Amino acid sequence: MKKNIQIFSILFFLLITFSCKAIFTTSIFSFVEKDISQMSYAEKLNYARDLLVFGTQEELTEAYTEIYAQLPSNWSEADSDLLTLAIELAFATSGIKDSISDLMSSLLDESVSNNDLMNDFIESVDDTNLEDGLAMFEVLTEMDNVEITSSQYSNAATIQMILLVKEAGGIENLYNIDSDNLDLVQAKEWAELGDFDLSSVIGGLELP
Secondary structure: OHHHHHHHHHHHHHHHHHHHHHHHHOOOOOOOOOOHHHOOHHHHHHHHHHHHHHOOHHHHHHHHHHHHOOOOOOHHHOOHHHHHHHHHHHHHOOOHHHHHHHHHOOOOOOOOOHHHHHHHHHHHOOOOOHHHHHHHHHHHHOOOOOOOOHHHHHHHHHHHHHHHHHHHOOHHHHHHOOOOOHHHHHHHHHHHHOOOOHHHHHOOOOOO
């Protein structure tokens, strides 16, 4: 049971991390027109922000496609608010909040190991748009006069770690990741900037 409490705490923290910013940026007035492709630019932004809280994965993916299309080819020339929204949508299309919620309901089964629990969580995350989201986030961090919040750094570090473990083939292969791996170094840097314990993403295990 102690194991399950530890994993529950980790997953609950991640769920709060990925939920809190959207809750405070949503507009309750933008659910008028449902076809985002027919909306004005301002309506697209408001609708997409609402979807970060209330949208299904399908709706989020559609919104991400539409908002991504508003970006210039050179992301560094994008409006920072638009780029931030595209990043948040890219992360949200992964279904990470649903994955965390689903996994939390599996913790009563004490026969399942920590590794299996965390592998189930990591494998259930759809990584289709995550690399683009991380690439855009890196551009955002290099923009002038843009303040990155601790939760944004934490989210990016979490996503980067999830992709690393996926690429490694699961938690059991964690220590095959070179400690000098540039993506791991970046994840650690972002986690530090976000005052975030990156080991929480891998069930409390020590990082390579």
